[in-house]
Amino acid sequence: xxxxxxxxxxxxxxxxxxxxxxxxxxxxxxxxxxxxxxxxxxxxxxxxxxxxxxxxxxxxxxxxxxxxxxxxxxxxxxxxxxxxxxxxxxxxxxxxxxxxxxxxxxxxxxxxxxxxxxxxxxxxxxxxxxxxxxxxxxxxxxxxxxxxxxxxxxxxxxxxxxxxxxxxxxxxxxxxxxxxxxxxxxxxxxxxxxxxxxxxxxxxxxxxxxxxxxxxxxxxxxxxxxxxxxxxxxxxxxxxxxxxxxxxxxxxxxxxxxxxxxxxxxxxxxxxxxxxxxxxxxxxxxxxxxxxxxxxxxxxxxxxxxxxxxxxxxxxxxxxxxxxxxxxxxxxxxxxxxx
Ligand SMILES: NC(=O)c1ccc[n+]([C@@H]2O[C@H](COP(=O)([O-])OP(=O)(O)OC[C@H]3O[C@@H](n4cnc5c(N)ncnc54)[C@H](OP(=O)(O)O)[C@@H]3O)[C@@H](O)[C@H]2O)c1
Numbered sequence: 001x002x003x004x005x006x007x008x009x010x011x012x013x014x015x016x017x018x019x020x021x022x023x024x025x026x027x028x029x030x031x032x033x034x035x036x037x038x039x040x041x042x043x044x045x046x047x048x049x050x051x052x053x054x055x056x057x058x059x060x061x062x063x064x065x066x067x068x069x070x071x072x073x074x075x076x077x078x079x080x081x082x083x084x085x086x087x088x089x090x091x092x093x094x095x096x097x098x099x100x101x102x103x104x105x106x107x108x109x110x111x112x113x114x115x116x117x118x119x120x121x122x123x124x125x126x127x128x129x130x131x132x133x134x135x136x137x138x139x140x141x142x143x144x145x146x147x148x149x150x151x152x153x154x155x156x157x158x159x160x161x162x163x164x165x166x167x168x169x170x171x172x173x174x175x176x177x178x179x180x181x182x183x184x185x186x187x188x189x190x191x192x193x194x195x196x197x198x199x200x201x202x203x204x205x206x207x208x209x210x211x212x213x214x215x216x217x218x219x220x221x222x223x224x225x226x227x228x229x230x231x232x233x234x235x236x237x238x239x240x241x242x243x244x245x246x247x248x249x250x251x252x253x254x255x256x257x258x259x260x261x262x263x264x265x266x267x268x269x270x271x272x273x274x275x276x277x278x279x280x281x282x283x284x285x286x287x288x289x290x291x292x293x294x295x296x297x298x299x300x301x302x303x304x305x306x307x308x309x310x311x312x313x314x315x316x317x318x319x320x321x322x323x324x325x326x327x328x329x330x331x332x333x334x335x336x337x338x339x
Contacts, residue, residue: 001080005030007070007100008318014055017258018326022055023071023319036108039081042097045315045336046074046127047322048161052257061281071099071318074132076116076123077338084108092118094126099318101338120301128161128333129307130296136282137165137227138292140249143285144278145225149174152219154238157229158199159186161307161333162251165296166227167196168305175225178218180234182328189331194306202234208265211237222246231255231262239269250279257326308332 004027011024033039054065054072065072075097079087084107087093095113097103105113116126128134147153153170157163158179167177167190179190179199187199198218205211215223215237222243228235231253242248256262270277299305310330312321318336325334 001030003030004028005100005102006315007098008315009070010055010065010067012067013057013064014258018052018055018323020319020323025316030102031104033081033083033104035083036106038079038084038087038105038107038113040075040077040093040095040097040103040105040113041080041339042075042077042101042103043337043339044076044124044127044311045097045099045318045338046131047312047318047325047330047334047336048073048133049252049254049257049325051322052326072096073098074127075103076126077103082107087113087115092116092123094131099315099336101315121297124309124311124333124335125300125307127335128309129165129300129305130293132282133161133333134165134296135289135292136251137162138169138296139280139282139285139288140227140251141166141169141225142292143288144249144276144280145170145227145247147173147175147225150176151224152176152178152221153225153227154178154180154215154219154223155227155229156180156202156234157252157254158190158196159194159308159331160229163227163229164190164194164307164332165305168194168299169295170225171195171197172299172304176219176221178215178223180230186331189308193308205233205237208233208236208240212240215241225249227251229254232260235262236265239264239266239273239275242269242273242275244273246273246275248275248277250277254326310334312336314338 079091153175155163155166159181170177177196179196190199200214226238226248229252232255
């Protein structure tokens, strides 16, 4: 085994759009493993939009990522050294290892490292459909939108890790699922592979009026539930087509992550349509994770929940892949493969 660990650290904070200069690749000696600890070789890193928020110092629901420390992030990998009786060498695990090849974990701390079963679910899926993004989709759909059979659910960033799960879970519950995604190829995938009823290429619509007309065509009975991943023009258009007593799960607003203004054009529609709009952070709802993961794991293992991955190769590719994710260059769950 190598004696060095390579990691990507946050070198500086971006003003607006981040760039490769905000990151640096650092080599450190592999740490000694003490009693109770395990050393994990990370196989995949998860790249997620929330990391953009952590790069800034502005007020948020979580503390900023410290400078000159390894970038935060979910990881899956294999235990290579264990001095903890709960973990054996060879165990496949999911944790928050960060952007690095190895992580040293005090495995006595509850919840920091989970063993996973890769018999029917591939290891990488524990960072996507059967991991945090899948549970995010499940929470917003089931606990906030709570779709009834025959209702219409719309989801933005529909080809992505979260959005793809939302539409398929809505279909399982007998709802009509309509996605929004950037480009014909993503939209074709959302309908043909993921089984949504329709998908609108929002990039073909220059203004709210045009997008609202497309939504009217695909949602003839109006919109009962909206799973929000983007913000801006898409939210305005959805609100114009929302039904009375519709529910909006406010999951993400990626259109504004670099500080772009994303004003709401007609907030009076919340009142007129008696809408329920609820924001949520998935890590604050750990109580639902077992139930959500059970459904997601079963659906993935039986081939009923499909997903796609964009896999960048090698640790050094992580910054560029992350910058691409913020611009929609990913197609499905963005991962970095390390081994
Ligand atoms: N609340 C929570 O606890 C929680 C947890 C996880 C994720 N999230 C949020 O969920 C959303 C989806 O996350 P994900 O991991 O599944 O990412 P993802 O959808 O796999 O990737 C992000 C996608 O966002 C779209 N996008 C980027 N910039 C955009 C823009 N300006 N306008 C419209 N679309 C844009 C792109 O798709 P197109 O090419 O289709 O535009 C891109 O592929 C994000 O907003 C994320 O922050 C929230």
